Every structure is written in structure tokens, then in C-alpha cells.
Amino acid sequence: MLGMRLLPLILLFIAAPALAHGGHGQEPGWTLDPLLTVPLALSLLIYLVGWSRLAKRATTPVRPGLFLSGWAVLTLSLTSPLHEAGERSFTMHMIEHELIMLVATLLLAASSAGGVLAWGLPRPLRQGLGGSWKSPLQSLWRRLTEPVTATIVQGVVMWVWHAPPLFDRALDSFAWHVTQHACFFLSSLLFWWSMIHPRRGSGYGVSAACLFVTSLIGGALGALMSLSSSPWYADYAAMGMTGIGLDPVDDQRLAGLIMWIPGGAFHGIATIILVYKWLRSSEAGHAALPVH
DSSP, X not given: OHHHHHHHHHHHHHHHHHHHTOOSSSXXXXXXXXXXXXXXXXXXXXXXXXXXXXXXXXXXXXXXXXXXXXXXXHHHHHHSHXXXXXXXXXXXXXXXXXXXXIIIHHHHHHHXXXXXXXXXXXXXXXXXXXXXXXXXXXXXXXXXTSHHHHHHHHHHHHHHHTSHHHHHXXXXXXXXHHHHHHHXXXXXXXXXXXXXXXXXXXXXXXXXXXXXXXXXXXXHHHHHHHHOSSOSOHHXXXXXXXXXXXXXXXXXXXXXXXXXXXXXXXHHHHHXXXXXXXXXXXXXXXXXXXXX
16 A cells, blocks of 8 residues: 555656656646645545544544545646646546546545544534435435446546647646546446445456456556557647656657556556455355355
């Protein structure tokens, strides 16, 4: 887990020399638009209030490390100079997306922070969570977090938002850019939740298979980018030379390789871990059977 927490800092450190040569005017700065900072700050505040309240009540202590690490990676990805650098280089943009979809959402899903966040809400809102409207939302959540469904949703979101018309629109409009990142975040959060918290009857075996399929889905998209002989996106193509000193074709190829190789390796390692958990749970189940 420590490696996951250090990953964004390592990537920013590696990228710093290239970004310092910025090319397009000035060096990338922080993105502090209220459309981003207010929801991020509010979610952290709600979590900390819930954590404080539960710490006085719960017999099992709340461990906030996973949530705070995921929140930090997400916040750095969206607001640090990496975000603005992504508007000048597809490679930087891809690193930002990978941090959101692979690292931040995995940590947040693993934190199981729903109960803590609920306790962080004002009492009227917290009591309202038990209303009659809760049942349809629970049903929708169960459907969306079914492993196969979550895999399909994330795959569709990934491919649709990397289609040139939508991706170019996100580069040209801050609101569309926020929408793109929200879709990446929500679909990945659903995906990792379904992988980490398997249902009875499906278990880690189905999750492992879905992770393997996801590695193929992302790998295929990354391979198409890296093997393409022309840039896909008009804004990057018009730059002539991107912010990291590469022409648009090589910049896109490097971005595709990042999605293809490290992204595929990340899903591959997660698949191996879940296969191991699946085998262990199967052995435990067989050991629990009565001997005749």
C-alpha cells in the first residue's frame, strides 16, 4: 500500500524536468476551480466528522488510511500541475487518468467508507438515509456492482470518452472535462468495489476473470493509440510540439504504452491476487465440509 501512496509523488517527480521546459508559455499551475475543490473538500470534511463520531462509538476502530490515501491521490491528480500539464501533453493526461482509475478509486473502494461518510452527515440527513426511498437505490447499487455489469460499464465509459469527438470536447471545455473525469471516477469506483467485495455465489473467481477482461479492454485501446501513425485528437495535433518535448504522434504513442503496459500489469497483478484469494477460499470451503 505504501507504494500506491507514493506513486503520484514519484510520477510528478519524474515528470518535473520535462514540465519545466513547458513549451506553451508558462509552467503548469494548480487547478483550484470551486467545481473541483469544493466537492473534494466537502467529502474530506464529511469523512473526518464521521470518523470522529464513530471513534467514540465503534468497538472496532475506524482506520482512515485507505480513504485518506485515495482522497489524496484523487485530489493531486485533479488539482496539481499534472492536470494542467495534461492539457499540453496526452502522456501527462494519461498519467492523470491512470492515477484516478487505477490508484485513487481502488484505495477508496477498499476503504469501505460508506458508513463513515453517513455518520459524517447532519443528523436529519443521516436519519433520512433509512427512508423508504433507500430500497430502490440499494437495488440499483446491487445491479451496478455486479462484477460483469461493472466491467461492462467501465469498459464502455473508457472507450466512449477516448473517442476523438468527446475527448476533444473535454479538452475544449472545463465543464466537459469535469464530466469526463466524473465518469471515469464513478465507473472505476463501481468496478473496484465489485472486484474487492464479491457476492456470495460469484466470489473472487468471477472478479479475477473480470479483471483479466478489463486488462484486455484497456490494453487494446492503448495498443491502438501506440500503434497509430497519426494523432487522434485535434487539440494535441495542433500543438506541433507537446509540453514534454514530443511531437503529437510520439506523445500519443507514449500515452498508449502507459495504458497498455503499466495499466495492463496493474490489472494483471490484481488478477493474480484475486485468484489467490479464490483458491484460498475454495480450500477453506472444502476443509469445512464434513468428512463421511
